[in-house]
Amino acid sequence: MHRPGVGQHALRIACVLACVNCWLLCGCSPTARSPQVAQALRDYELGRFDVAYAALAPLAEKKDENFVLNNARLGSIALADYNLAMAESAFYRAYEVINSVNVNDPGRALAALALSEEAKIWKGEPYERAMVNFYLGIVYYMQKDYQNARAAFENALFKLRDYAEGAKSRDEFQERESDFTIGYLMLAKSWQFLGKPERAKPYFESLARLRPELTQLADEQRHAYSNVLLLVEFGDGPEKILGGDNSVVLIRPTPAEAGPIPRPQVYVDGKAQNLRGLNVPPIDMLELAQQRRWQTFDTIRVMKSVAAMGMLGGAAYSAHRGDDAAAIGLALGALALKATATADTRYWEMIPRTMFIIPLELPPGKHDITVSFGRRYEQTWRDIVAPESGESAYYFRITGTNPGPFTWPPPHLASEQVDGNQRVSRTE
Amino acid sequence: METAVAIELSSPGAIIFWRVMRNLLLILVGLGLAGCGGSAVSSGRNTALDSVDLVSMTDDMAMKIMGSPMVQQQIAERGKLKVVVQPVENLMTAEVLPRGAAEAFTGRLRVLLSQKASDRFAWIMNRDDFYKLRQRETNYDLGPQPGDIQPEYALVARFSSITEEDPRRRESYYLCVFELTNIQDRTLLWSDKYEVKKQVVRTFMD
Numbered sequence: 028m029h030r031p032g033v034g035q036h037a038l039r040i041a042c043v044l045a046c047v048n049c050w051l052l053c054g055c056s057p058t059a060r061s062p063q064v065a066q067a068l069r070d071y072e073l074g075r076f077d078v079a080y081a082a083l084a085p086l087a088e089k090k091d092e093n094f095v096l097n098n099a100r101l102g103s104i105a106l107a108d109y110n111l112a113m114a115e116s117a118f119y120r121a122y123e124v125i126n127s128v129n130v131n132d133p134g135r136a137l138a139a140l141a142l143s144e145e146a147k148i149w150k151g152e153p154y155e156r157a158m159v160n161f162y163l164g165i166v167y168y169m170q171k172d173y174q175n176a177r178a179a180f181e182n183a184l185f186k187l188r189d190y191a192e193g194a195k196s197r198d199e200f201q202e203r204e205s206d207f208t209i210g211y212l213m214l215a216k217s218w219q220f221l222g223k224p225e226r227a228k229p230y231f232e233s234l235a236r237l238r239p240e241l242t243q244l245a246d247e248q249r250h251a252y253s254n255v256l257l258l259v260e261f262g263d264g265p266e267k268i269l270g271g272d273n274s275v276v277l278i279r280p281t282p283a284e285a286g287p288i289p290r291p292q293v294y295v296d297g298k299a300q301n302l303r304g305l306n307v308p309p310i311d312m313l314e315l316a317q318q319r320r321w322q323t324f325d326t327i328r329v330m331k332s333v334a335a336m337g338m339l340g341g342a343a344y345s346a347h348r349g350d351d352a353a354a355i356g357l358a359l360g361a362l363a364l365k366a367t368a369t370a371d372t373r374y375w376e377m378i379p380r381t382m383f384i385i386p387l388e389l390p391p392g393k394h395d396i397t398v399s400f401g402r403r404y405e406q407t408w409r410d411i412v413a414p415e416s417g418e419s420a421y422y423f424r425i426t427g428t429n430p431g432p433f434t435w436p437p438p439h440l441a442s443e444q445v446d447g448n449q450r451v452s453r454t455e
Numbered sequence: 456m457e458t459a460v461a462i463e464l465s466s467p468g469a470i471i472f473w474r475v476m477r478n479l480l481l482i483l484v485g486l487g488l489a490g491c492g493g494s495a496v497s498s499g500r501n502t503a504l505d506s507v508d509l510v511s512m513t514d515d516m517a518m519k520i521m522g523s524p525m526v527q528q529q530i531a532e533r534g535k536l537k538v539v540v541q542p543v544e545n546l547m548t549a550e551v552l553p554r555g556a557a558e559a560f561t562g563r564l565r566v567l568l569s570q571k572a573s574d575r576f577a578w579i580m581n582r583d584d585f586y587k588l589r590q591r592e593t594n595y596d597l598g599p600q601p602g603d604i605q606p607e608y609a610l611v612a613r614f615s616s617i618t619e620e621d622p623r624r625r626e627s628y629y630l631c632v633f634e635l636t637n638i639q640d641r642t643l644l645w646s647d648k649y650e651v652k653k654q655v656v657r658t659f660m661d
Binding site for chain 2: 119126127128174175179181
C-alpha cells in the first residue's frame with residue numbers, strides 16, 4: 028500500500044490552507060474602498076451630493092467593519108450639503124462606536140488576528156477619531172446647541188489625552204494636549220455661548236500660550252463680539268499607503284511634500300476684510316498625522332511580521348539540518364503569516380488639510396461673502412445672515428470645483444424654519 | 456515504505472509541523488464559520504446612559520414624584536398641577552445627548568405620570584414642540600397656543616457626569632437630577648436624583 032510522505036502531506040495541507048485563506052478573505056471582503064465608495068467620493072468632490080448620498084447611505088446603514096468609516100464619509104457629505112440632520116445622525120453613529128469597547132466580537136477579532144486586519148471594525152487613527160468628535164461638535168454648534176457642541180469638543184480632546192496618557196513626563200503630556208488646536212478653540216467658544224466665560228478663558232489662554240501665532244484667534248473679546256463665524260476647510264488631508272513589504276502604513280503626503288498652506292482672503296459685499304492674523308492655519312492635519320502619538324501602533328501586524336521572519340529563519344535552519352518537512356512547513360507558515368500581515372489602509376478621505384476658523388463682526392443683515400485662496404480656489408455665498416445678537420456659523424468647503432455663487436439658505440435649511448442657520452430655539 | 460514513513464513522522468520537526476498545520480486548518484475553518492459576522496454596533500459597549508437607565512430612572516422618578524408629600528399637598532390645595540416638560544439639559548462631560556434622547560428621559564416620565572396619575576397632573580406642551588408639530592401637521596388640531604394656558608410648574612432634568620478616560624478604561628459617574636419647579640416664584644416643589652456609575656475596560660483589539 029502506498030502512503031504519502033510528509034512532504035506530500037505538507038503540500039496538500041498548504042493547498043487546503045491557501046484555499047481556505049482565499050475563501051475567508053473573499054468572504055470578509057473588507058476592501059479598502061469599493062467602487063461604490065470611490066464613485067461617491069468623486070461625486071462629493073464635484074459637489075453632486077445627492078448622488079453621493081444615494082451611494083453611501085445604504086453602506087452607512089450596514090453594520091459591518093466599515094460602519095464607522097462610512098458614517099464619517101456620509102457625515103462629511105451631509106455637512107458640505109448643509110444637511111445638518113443627516114450629518115448629526117451619521118457623525119453620532121460613528122461617535123457611538125468609537126466610544127465603545129469590545130466592538131470586535133471574538134470571531135471578528137480572530138479573523139483580524141489570523142487573516143486580514145481589515146476584518147477589524149474600523150475606528151480610525153486617533154486624528155480621525157478626534158475629527159469625528161470635532162465635526163459632531165461643529166454640527167451642534169451650527170445649530171446653536173452649545174451644550175452638545177461643548178460635549179463633543181471635550182470628547183475630541185479626550186481622544187488626545189487618551190493617547191497621551193502613556194507619556195513618561197508631564198511636559199510630554201502637556202505638549203500632546205496642545206496639538207488639537209481647533210478642538211480647544213471651539214470648546215472655548217462653546218463655553219462662551221453657554222454664558223460661562225470663566226470656563227472659556229483657560230482654553231483661549233492655552234491656545235495663545237502654546238501656539239503664539241494664533242494669539243489673534245485666541246482673543247476672547249474678538250469672539251465675544253463676533254456675529255458671523257466662517258469655518259473654512261481647505262486642502263486634502265492625510266492618506267494611508269502601503270510601504271516596505273506591504274506591512275507598513277505610510278501617511279502621505281508630508282507637509283513638506285504638500286507645500287505650505289495658503290492664507291485665505293475674505294471679501295464681504297466686495298470689500299476685502301482686514302483679518303489681522305485670523306487667517307493663520309490653526310491646524311495642519313498632515314503634520315498632525317505624521318506624529319506617532321496620532322497613530323495607532325499596529326501590534327498585530329508587527330507581531331505577525333516578526334513571527335514570519337522567525338519562521339523563515341527556522342526553515343533555513345531545518346533545511347540546513349536536512350529536515351525538509353519542517354523546513355517546508357515553516358516556510359509555508361511564514362508565507363501565510365506574511366500574506367495576512369498586510370496593513371489596514373482604510374482611511375477617511377474627506378478630512379481636509381486645515382480648517383480656518385474666522386470670526387467676523389458684521390453689521391446685522393444680509394451680506395455676500397467670498398472666501399478666496401486665489402482665483403482658482405474660492406467660494407461665494409450670497410445673503411449670508413449676520414444676526415443682531417449671538418453668532419451664526421457658516422461652513423465653507425473650498426475645492427477647485429465649487430466656486431458658487433450659492434445663495435443662503437441652502438435647500439436643506441430653507442425647508443426648515445430657520446433664523447440664520449439656527450433651528451427653532453429649544454427653550455421656552 | 457511504511458517503515459520509511461514511520462521514521463519520517465517520528466522526526467521532531469515533522470511532528471511539530473504536522474500538529475501546527477492541523478491546528479491552523481482547524482482555526483481557519485473555525486474563523487470561516489465565526490468570523491466577519493458580528494455587527495459593529497451589536498457587540499460594543501460604552502459608558503453612555505442607555506435604555507436600561509432610561510427605564511429604571513424614569514420608573515424611579517415617577518414613583519418618587521407621586522409619593523412626595525409636598526406634591527400631594529399642592530394637588531390637594533390647587534387641584535391638578537399644570538406642568539410643562541423640558542428636554543434634559545446636558546451638563547455632562549464629554550457626553551453628547553441628542554435631542555431625541557434628551558426628550559425621551561423627561562417624556563417617558565411624563566407618560567408614566569399621565570398613566571398612573573392622570574387626575575393629578577395636566578400636561579402642557581412646551582413651546583418648541585407645539586410649533587414644531589404645527590409646522591409639520593398643518594391639518595392637526597393642536598389645541599390652544601402655548602401662551603393661552605400658563606403652566607404653573609416646569610419638570611426639568613439636568614444630567615451631569617464626571618468622566619475619566621485612559622488607554623485602559625473609560626469610567627463615567629452620572630448624576631441625573633429631576634426637579635419640579637414653580638414657574639412663578641421659582642421655588643422648588645420637588646427634586647430627586649438618580650446616580651449611576653459605568654466603566655468599560657479596553658481590550659487588545661480596542
